[in-house]
Amino acid sequence: MKFENAVSFAKKLDQQDPLRSHRSKFLLPKINGKTAIYxxxxxxxxxxxxxxxxxxxELNDWATLGVExxxxxxxxxxxxxxxxxxxxxxxxxxxxxxxxxxxxxxVNLHLMMTSFYRPTKTRFKILTEAGAFSSDQxxxxxxxxxxxxxxxxxxxxxSPREREFTLRTEDILRAIEENKNEIxxxxxxxxxxxxxxxxxxxxxAEAGHQAGATVGFDxxxxxxxxxxxxxxxxxxxxxxxxxxxxxxxxxxxxxVFVHEKHAQSFELPRFAGWWGHNQKERFQMKKGFKPxxxxxxxxxxxxxxxxxxxxxxxxxxxxxxxxxxxxxKSLLLTGxxxxxxxxxxxxEDYFSIITxxxxxxxxCQLSLLMKINGKKTFDRITKAGVIADWREPDVIRVAxxxxxxxxxxxxxxxQIFANAIR
Ligand SMILES: *Cc1c(COP(=O)(O)O)cnc(C)c1O
Numbered sequence: 567m568k569f570e571n572a573v574s575f576a577k578k579l580d581q582q583d584p585l586r587s588h589r590s591k592f593l594l595p596k597i598n599g600k601t602a603i604y605x606x607x608x609x610x611x612x613x614x615x616x617x618x619x620x621x622x623x624e625l626n627d628w629a630t631l632g633v634e635x636x637x638x639x640x641x642x643x644x645x646x647x648x649x650x651x652x653x654x655x656x657x658x659x660x661x662x663x664x665x666x667x668x669x670x671x672x673v674n675l676h677l678m679m680t681s682f683y684r685p686t687k688t689r690f691k692i693l694t695e696a697g698a699f700s701s702d703q704x705x706x707x708x709x710x711x712x713x714x715x716x717x718x719x720x721x722x723x724x725s726p727r728e729r730e731f732t733l734r735t736e737d738i739l740r741a742i743e744e745n746k747n748e749i750x751x752x753x754x755x756x757x758x759x760x761x762x763x764x765x766x767x768x769x770x771a772e773a774g775h776q777a778g779a780t781v782g783f784d785x786x787x788x789x790x791x792x793x794x795x796x797x798x799x800x801x802x803x804x805x806x807x808x809x810x811x812x813x814x815x816x817x818x819x820x821x822v823f824v825h826e827k828h829a830q831s832f833e834l835p836r837f838a839g840w841w842g843h844n845q846k847e848r849f850q851m852k853k854g855f856k857p858x859x860x861x862x863x864x865x866x867x868x869x870x871x872x873x874x875x876x877x878x879x880x881x882x883x884x885x886x887x888x889x890x891x892x893x894x895k896s897l898l899l900t901g902x903x904x905x906x907x908x909x910x911x912x913x914e915d916y917f918s919i920i921t922x923x924x925x926x927x928x929x930c931q932l933s934l935l936m937k938i939n940g941k942k943t944f945d946r947i948t949k950a951g952v953i954a955d956w957r958e959p960d961v962i963r964v965a966x967x968x969x970x971x972x973x974x975x976x977x978x979x980x981q982i983f984a985n986a987i988r
């Protein structure tokens with residue numbers, strides 16, 4: 567599409583947008599009484615108006631049924647982990663048995679690494695991207711130490727080439743090949759939180775497996791943002807959180823994917839709890855842990871129903887829209903943002919877009935590396951009604967979210983930003 571730098575053009579795109587009605591399903595934050603331009607759905611997704619209804623239904627059932635709610639509430643609490651399976655499976659390209667909502671992201675990362683990071687004397691290294699999200703780094707480091715190994719000799723962090731900001735797929739594949747005798751685990755953030763780079767899941771999984779490693783992905787910035795096919799790409803495991811693009815509320819339900827090939831791998835070491843026990847025998851309270859088949863076998867505790875209810879409200883919207891339509895709009899929306907930013911006079915004197923310009927290598931987020939006046943610019947756009955995200959030392963992240971952001975907002979943002987950098 568040929569973009570135009572005009573508000574009338576932006577408005578026309580909004581009129582033609584088949585997803586435009588979904589914006590009204592969300593509660594939009596305000597700054598000084600005016601609806602903000604909210605570009606931080608990558609950090610905390612907005613609240614669907616239906617969330618209150620879903621949560622209230624559980625509160626009411628709790629009030630009227632007490633413990634009987636486990637069996638007789640509208641959505642029986644005993645089976646709550648099942649209610650999100652189909653929707654989550656669609657979002658990550660999996661079978662329902664391969665996914666389950668549980669815990670928080672970092673907890674899940676530890677549970678997955680307990681099973682799928684099994685270092686031996688010769689094969690013990692972890693290969694990952696440099697500058698991974700801090701919590702992931704801490705998980706890797708502490709897992710390595712847990713196995714009695716030295717993180718400095720065990721974790722390989724891949725950095726971009728000099729004067730480049732993102733990794734080239736060919737360089738990732740070469741690094742896997744070069745370390746093929748020593749790597750036990752290859753793990754990447756599917757969409758890198760800082761640069762917004764969307765890695766080639768299929769190629770990384772293939773190369774990792776060829777090298778004899780297991781392959782995992784952190785989907786914190788990918789789920790609900792980009793389409794994935796974890797099942798056909800044969801990824802071993804993945805973890806995600808629910809409060810970013812999934813709009814499940816702060817600290818909301820996280821989840822895991824475990825590939826079907828491991829569904830019956832009952833011999834895999836795992837940390838167990840009663841909710842992961844064979845569901846037919848769960849209440850016999852007997853000795854001897856027998857895991858459920860599939861991802862369910864990694865659950866520990868009974869399900870946090872209030873959190874889960876909030877997530878169901880958002881997943882209902884994702885089901886109505888579907889990832890293909892969402893991705894289609896997302897490519898246009900972010901493409902338009904990129905076009906407008908690059909139309910700013912001498913923009914390169916002020917900032918670089920470090921997110922890949924190839925749309926297949928990014929989601930909706932653009933990361934702007936500020937060359938001058940970074941924090942000042944950020945404070946100015948905040949004052950002007952934009953909610954964006956500042957990352958030390960010098961990056962502004964902006965994420966126009968196709969579920970609820972508009973082309974006009976993208977246009978207005980670009981204007982505000984152009985004024986703010988000078
Ligand atoms: C947001 C995010 C986290 C947060 O971890 P929690 O356990 O949900 O607090 C971890 N890793 C990545 C890559 C993230 O983007």
